[in-house]
Amino acid sequence: MSRRVRSTVFALAAAVFAVFFAVTCTELPHFGTADHPYGSRSVAAAVRQHTANVVSSVNFDQRALDTLGEESILFGAVLGAVVLLRRARDEDRAEPEPRPVLPSTLLLGAGLLPVTVLVGGYVVAHGQLSPGGGFQGGVILATGLHLAYVAADYRVLRRIRPLAVFAALDAVGAGAFTLLGFAGLLAGGAFLENVLPLGTFNQVSSGGLVPLVNAAVGVEVASGVIMLVAQFLDQAVEIDEPAAGGRRGGGAGSNR
Amino acid sequence: MNTAPGAVDFLVGVALVLVVAAATAAALTRDPVRQSVVLSVLGVCLTLLFLLVQAPDVALSQLAVGSAITPLLILLTVRKVRRRPRAGAGHGDGAAKRERGSGR
Amino acid sequence: MSVLPFLAAGWIFLVGVYGMVTSRNLVHAVGCLAVAQSSTYVLLLGVGYRRGGTAPVFSDIPVGTPVVDPVVQALVLTDVVVGATVTALLLSLVIQIRKRTGTLDPETLTDLKG
Numbered sequence: 072m073s074r075r076v077r078s079t080v081f082a083l084a085a086a087v088f089a090v091f092f093a094v095t096c097t098e099l100p101h102f103g104t105a106d107h108p109y110g111s112r113s114v115a116a117a118v119r120q121h122t123a124n125v126v127s128s129v130n131f132d133q134r135a136l137d138t139l140g141e142e143s144i145l146f147g148a149v150l151g152a153v154v155l156l157r158r159a160r161d162e163d164r165a166e167p168e169p170r171p172v173l174p175s176t177l178l179l180g181a182g183l184l185p186v187t188v189l190v191g192g193y194v195v196a197h198g199q200l201s202p203g204g205g206f207q208g209g210v211i212l213a214t215g216l217h218l219a220y221v222a223a224d225y226r227v228l229r230r231i232r233p234l235a236v237f238a239a240l241d242a243v244g245a246g247a248f249t250l251l252g253f254a255g256l257l258a259g260g261a262f263l264e265n266v267l268p269l270g271t272f273n274q275v276s277s278g279g280l281v282p283l284v285n286a287a288v289g290v291e292v293a294s295g296v297i298m299l300v301a302q303f304l305d306q307a308v309e310i311d312e313p314a315a316g317g318r319r320g321g322g323a324g325s326n327r
Numbered sequence: 328m329n330t331a332p333g334a335v336d337f338l339v340g341v342a343l344v345l346v347v348a349a350a351t352a353a354a355l356t357r358d359p360v361r362q363s364v365v366l367s368v369l370g371v372c373l374t375l376l377f378l379l380v381q382a383p384d385v386a387l388s389q390l391a392v393g394s395a396i397t398p399l400l401i402l403l404t405v406r407k408v409r410r411r412p413r414a415g416a417g418h419g420d421g422a423a424k425r426e427r428g429s430g431r
Numbered sequence: 432m433s434v435l436p437f438l439a440a441g442w443i444f445l446v447g448v449y450g451m452v453t454s455r456n457l458v459h460a461v462g463c464l465a466v467a468q469s470s471t472y473v474l475l476l477g478v479g480y481r482r483g484g485t486a487p488v489f490s491d492i493p494v495g496t497p498v499v500d501p502v503v504q505a506l507v508l509t510d511v512v513v514g515a516t517v518t519a520l521l522l523s524l525v526i527q528i529r530k531r532t533g534t535l536d537p538e539t540l541t542d543l544k545g
Contacts, residue, residue, distance in 0.1 A: 074538070081452045085445050092441040101433035103336075103482030110479065110500030114487065117501070118494050125487035125498070126384045129505035141509040148516035155523040159530070194387070200490045202383035206512045210391035273490050292512060296396065299519045303403040306526060307410070335482075343439045346473065350443040350466050354450030359458040366462055373469055380476050381486040381499045385507045389472070392515040397465055400515075404458055404522045408529045 121269040122278035127198045131205075131284040135263040138284075139248055142291060146245045149295040153238075156302040163311040169224040180222020187215030195289035199278040205285045209292025217300060225308055234301055237294040244291025251284055335379065342376035359405045363398035370394030436477030444470035457525045457535045461518060468514050472507045479503035 100106060117128035130138050158164065191212030198204025220228040255264035263280075270277035349369035356362040370393025377386035447467025454460040479500030485492060487501035529535055 077452060081449065085449070089441065089445065093438065096434045096437035096441070099434070099437060099478065102436050102477055103433070103480050105481055105497070107479065107481060107500040109502045110481075110487075110498070113502050114498060117487075118489070123488060123490040124384070125489070125501035126504045126508060129501050130509065134502075134505065138509060141513050144513050145516050148513070148520040151520045152516075152523040155520075155527050200488075202387055202486065202488055204384065204508075206508055207384065207387040207391060210388065210396065210512060210515075214391060214395050295516065299516065300396070300399065300403075302523070303400055303407070303519070307403040307406040339480075340435065343436055343473075346469075347439050347442055350469065351446050353466050354446045354463050357454075357456070357459060359456060359462060362459055362462045366465060369466065369469065373472065376473070377476060380480045381484060382476055382479075382504045382507070383486050383488070385472070385476065385504055385511065388508055388511045392511050393465075393469070396515050397518055400519050400522050401458060401462055404526060407526055408458070408535060 118272075120265060120278060120281070121272045122281050123200045123273045124198065124202065124204070126202075127204045127281055127285060128278065131198075131281045131288070132265050132278065135252070135280075135284060138288070139252065139263070142245055142248055142288065145291065145295055146241065149241060149298050152299055152302055156306050158305075158310055164309050165311045167225050167308050169226065172223060177222050180218045184215060184218045184222070187218060188212060191215050191293070195286060195293075196282075197275065198285040198289075199281045200273060200275065205288030205290075206292055209289045210296055212289070212293040213296035213300065216297060220304070225304070228304075232297060232301065234298065237297045237301075240290055240294040241298060244287050244289075244294060247287035248284060248291070251280060251287065254280070339376070339379050342372065342379050345372040346376050359401055363401040363405075366401070367394040367398040370397070436473060436480075440470045440474035440477060442470075443467070443473060455536050455538070457528065457537060458522070460537070461521045461525060464521070465514070465518055468510075471510065475503040475507050 113129050113133055114125050116133055117123075117125040120128055120132055122128035122132065191208050193208070194203035194211055195205055195208030198208065216232060217228065219231055252263040255266050256262055258264070258266040260266055265279040265281070267279035267283075269279050276282065346369065349365065349372045353362055353365040353369050356365050370389060373393055374386045374390045377383075377389055444467050447463050447465075447470065450463030450466065451460045454463060479502070481497060481499045484497045484499040487498040487504065489496075489498075525535065528540070532540060534540060
């Protein structure tokens with residue numbers, strides 16, 4: 072498809088989309104409406120299940136099966152990226168040379184790293200009470216760990232980030248979610264049904280299964296993001312392509 | 328929140344304008360390096376909007392993902408694809424240092 | 432004001448797709464996809480907003496206070512994180528394409544395959 076044809080097709084499709092979308096918008100309940108049938112029901116259900124953070128209750132209890140699906144997408148995406156970015160046979164690994172780091176950067180990074188990891192852990196652990204949970208806390212934990220790269224260098228990061236461990240943790244997190252689902256079946260209920268005692272409203276141990284599922288998600292998201300960033304860092308910093316000409320000439324034809 | 332509803336509406340409107348402007352800029356920035364910077368600005372604008380529509384959970388994850396992880400991955404990809412393959416002389420040198428197996 | 436957030440979401444989607452359609456660099460196209468994705472967040476949270484409602488977290492407000500819709504927030508929340516990992520998967524495909532063909536321009540790629 073030539074550029075011109077593509078632009079025309081896009082312009083037509085965009086015009087059609089814009090008209091129909093705008094018409095649909097006027098038919099939607101207006102912005103800020105007080106009528107939220109699903110919202111009110113899920114709030115009632117969350118209060119019944121003693122989970123103060125309704126968003127966590129929806130994610131890890133009421134619609135936990137959906138979240139299991141999302142988790143599988145996440146796991147699959149991480150797996151795919153790891154497979155695609157593994158070192159090919161004809162690639163070299165070049166040890167990056169450490170460059171001197173400003174003392175202030177080192178101090179700030181070394182000081183912030185434990186704080187960030189602590190905050191990440193807190194956000195995961197309090198997902199059922201306050202805004203936060205496995206998804207957000209996991210990402211904070213993963214980014215916090217990479218402060219080591221900012222503050223020091225790649226080798227320090229590699230030492231505090233044993234990839235094999237995080238790869239295993241990723242699988243453990245994904246597996247734990249499914250196993251927690253079977254707990255409901257064993258107790259005679261449905262898959263992922265909340266079978267644990269619900270605890271006191273607004274306590275860390277409230278919500279039954281929610282804190283456990285939340286923790287499993289936290290482990291999986293944290294180790295998944297660490298794996299992802301590690302693969303990209305590896306590619307960008309360490310792995311060398313073979314010299315020009317080796318692939319570029321025949322590459323296009325040889326991999327049909 | 329005890330601010331007047333009108334004031335909240337106004338703030339949401341401002342945040343929406345910021346988000347739309349940042350999104351337009353991000354899509355029209357052709358250079359991936361600059362685009363990643365604009366994307367992280369878009370992430371911060373979205374975070375602001377989410378806070379104003381009372382979605383702190385989403386704001387937190389958008390802040391961590393949209394303004395840190397996505398731009399970082401784009402930057403690393405750009406660094407990888409722009410990196411010149413090593414010159415021919417370096418190749419034999421590298422083969423000597425090459426680690427066998429995946430190494431870790 | 433009552434439809435403004437929805438229209439904004441539509442615009443963000445269109446501008447993201449426009450960027451992808453006219454892109455000459457796959458990394459740029461992936462960035463545009465992230466833009467188009469963020470339109471869904473704006474749309475969903477716009478649908479779930481309730482004027483005068485607070486965040487759906489009852490740890491510091493009495494039960495029964497009007498809150499915004501938590502269901503769409505849960506949808507957006509997982510979408511944000513999962514979207515980032517899918518972006519990462521696409522970027523690793525881009526790296527592979529660059530390795531195998533030596534180019535990042537979608538049009539040159541079409542010529543190669545055609």
